[in-house]
Amino acid sequence: MTSRLRQARPPYVGVAILSSTLLLLSGCAESGVYLSFLNPQGPIAAAQRWHLIEVVVLLGVFVALPIFVLLPLLVWRYRYGAKSPRYTPKWQDYLPLEVMVWAGPIAIICVLGFLVWHYTHALDPYKPIAPHGRPLQVQAIGYDWKWLFIYPDQGIATVGVLAIPVEQPVAMRLTSATVMQSLLIPALAGQIYAMGGMVTQLHLKATKPGRSLGENTMYNGNGFHHQKFTALAMPPEEFKAWVRKVRASGVALDARAYKALSQRGTVAELVAALPRASHEGNIYLTQVSAALFPAVVEATMTGTPTALGHVLVAPAGLPAPVVRKTAASSMENAP
């Protein structure tokens, strides 16, 4: 993300009023969860909000305003029974006006087209967020009806909460173990689909600590409306402590835990199935192999969703075996 985008501020009073109205809408509910990119908690969402304001102002001033003023005027001035204004029933061709009605929209679309090109590239979810370096790696797997977040470098995984350190970019890879889903954390970044047998990417960053709404937006069955999570941004030291806490208090991701995870059910139902792994309504898992994510991609792609034994912890708590290099994992590592 360029600094220009991060520091962008509405330069006009009108824009400020508009954005504060939007801010009111976006609200931070009593629960203290940020719901919307109109109240952004990171640079991507902030840039998206600024982009929205630009487009709304441009279209409002040059498209809506003239029509909202002109049309009522026309209907009133040329109402049936009006005596004074001219009546020209055959006036149907006037080249200068024709040129204007085409030129106006073309000019507006040219400006918008430029904006689209610029922002689409600047805010491409596949684009790593500057400063480059080692972003926090997170792998998200969509199940019915919950997300599993794997931290491959830390060897842990969570359900129901996505903890991230502030100011460190997050590089997320997504797939689905079931139907198509779409992961959205509005206050941090836009959404991207998660699809079985495929890997998509999303980059995001939080600039201040706080709790943001995270959700699946693609309908996937009866528990769809329960498929929410909290994106929990915290200072880096707190994040390290959090990782230690998960390691200390989570349970190992073994075949039994994985089976419970991959069954259709909400986070609450998973908590009921894995009470020892649950903390404040979320699930903490440890000894998670970095090979789990590519293995799930491959298993979904080949139609053998249960063939994951080799990347799960053995029941006795033995470390997971080394995984062979799969087609999916090499694809996943491709640039």
Added chain:
Amino acid sequence: MNAAAIIEQPLGRLGMDSLPFWEMLQHPTEENLINGFIGGGAACVVVIGIVVVCALITFFGKWRALWSEWLTSPDHKKIGIMYVVVALVMLARAVIEAILMRLQQAVGLGGGFLAPDHFAQLFSTHGTIMIFFMAMPFLIGVINYVMPLQIGARDVSFPVLNSISLGLTAAAAMLVMVSLVIGQFSTGGWFGYPPYTETAFTPDVGPDYWIWALTLSSVGTTLTGINFAVTIYKERAPGMTLMRMPLFTWTALCTSILMIFAMPPLTVATAQLALDRYLGFHYFTNALGGNMMNFMNLFWLFGHPEVYILILPSFGIYSEVVATFSGKALFGYRSLVLATMTIAVLSFTVWVHHFFTMGQSANINAVFGIASMLIGIPTGVKIYEWMATMYRGRVRLTVPMVYAIGFILLFVLGGITGIILANPAIDYQVHNTVFLVAHFHNVAIPGVLFGLLAGYHFWFPKVFGFRLDERWGMISALCWLFGFMLAFFPLYALGLMGLPRRTVAYFNPAYQPLEIVAFLGALLIGCALLALLIQGWVSIKHRNENRVFAGDPWDGRSLEWAVSAPPPEYNFPVLPVVNDADAFAAAKEFGVAYQQPDEFVDIKLPRNSAMGPVLGGLGFVMAFGLVWHIWWLVIVCALGTLAAIIVRGFARDTVQTVPASVVKEEHGRWLDAVQHAAAISRAAECDPANEGLAEQGAAGATS
């Protein structure tokens, strides 16, 4: 699918548990009871409705008339009316579903009263019905009725095919209705994305109902598109060059071209999904080489042009309405034709904007984002041209004009939110939220539905010979307008607050106030529908005071106003010769309207054919058999269809003749009525004084 299975399970998957109330009786929990009563109640309404209609027909002894004068009629006018009847019935169902969904969401903080599965069926049927069984039949019905009259033709090119298209569409609509009574409908939304709709995740009959309803309807619509396009190319009256066609006919042509090219991808997509579900193929599965994105590409390759299939005819209606009720020629005819064609062509270049979030490169997204915005250019042109038409005119605020003005104002907002969504960087945020729901309703309700309702008011006197009640029409129009705003503007805000679409319940109280406002809007829309019904009742009651037999109640401009209301079966006693873009307006101006032709000749019309109802009926039963795996029924219906087509091939007596003497007598009667009618100025156009003859000259149009 072997012989043993057919014998062992003659009813396929059909069992007691397919009936409404079953789940409720087996497991009488509170939730099951509520949902059982709502679902079962709806099923009862369908069954009782059918029984009552059948009883009434029997009581009045109208079965024969229904069969010989309506169902088997190849007359484009009757087929058009039947299409609109289907559309209005389905509109009623889908609006009731919408109110139910809004009620659920209004009380949906933490739960609500509907089961998630029930809610999912509601949004799936609501969308499927509104697109395929409300908007499509409505616009096809209006085009069917009006277009041949506007181009000075006796009928469409393939009248029996027209009847077959209606049969297939009605069969598909019936299939959706039957899903209320037997089994359940899909929960996968109106676009039924796999792999969710694959057997692995949804093994029940729901997606099968959806697949076959869409297949029947898309085949019917493709045939309609061919029929309309050929009619417009080949059946125009002498002198009606392409650039003299009324704008509504132009939009009908563009819509037909879109139908021909856009419906096949849908047919292919649903056929592939059917192969996946029935024969274990892997087109769109997660595994074994399937790719669900192929379905999405095919679906939206249909789905986006579909948006313009729906909206172009309404643009055509607005063009006629604005010109007529401004007492002025349409401004910028050539620009409007060019803009319509531009929209038709561009509509095939934007489908990826339905899934910017698939993970493709920024270059692809930017190109499709800009392409989507390009459509804003011709659309903007149209709005300015309509405004220029009002300039220096005399605008009469009749019901169609109120719809048109409301449309322009609201559609501008819908267009703006469309351009917002066409920015991939913003779409990442609001895609799949209720912001998107608000956007497409904002273009579909003012854009499509208001246009069709304006057309309904505009052409109703032509079709039935009497005007609709203006007061109830205005009440209905205002309820639609304000109901729409109340119901959908809150959804923009809710979408910006991150509320996903298709959410049966939510757990954050911040959403509830706006959900309640949206529910009130839905109620107001319900009132609009009720007012429309009352209007029909009142108008029929007072029909004799509001007759417009002379045929021209609005001082119309195109040829459909140049005949009696209702028009004779053969439309024109002698085919008109056209010298001007606004053919009838020019004829009235030069005093050559209402002429007695020098001589009359026998008129040849297509004879009735049972092909429409027979193929529609067989299609319905076959689809039902496919849904429930009743294979013997499928085979019987397939053979029956084949036999029907072969038998039709032997039909030789397919033409009937209206003798010249009858034509002359009917025409004389009409001319007589015209001569005795009082020409009225526009001030009296909504009074009983309006007998369908317009006073000419500036005095008639302005004072």
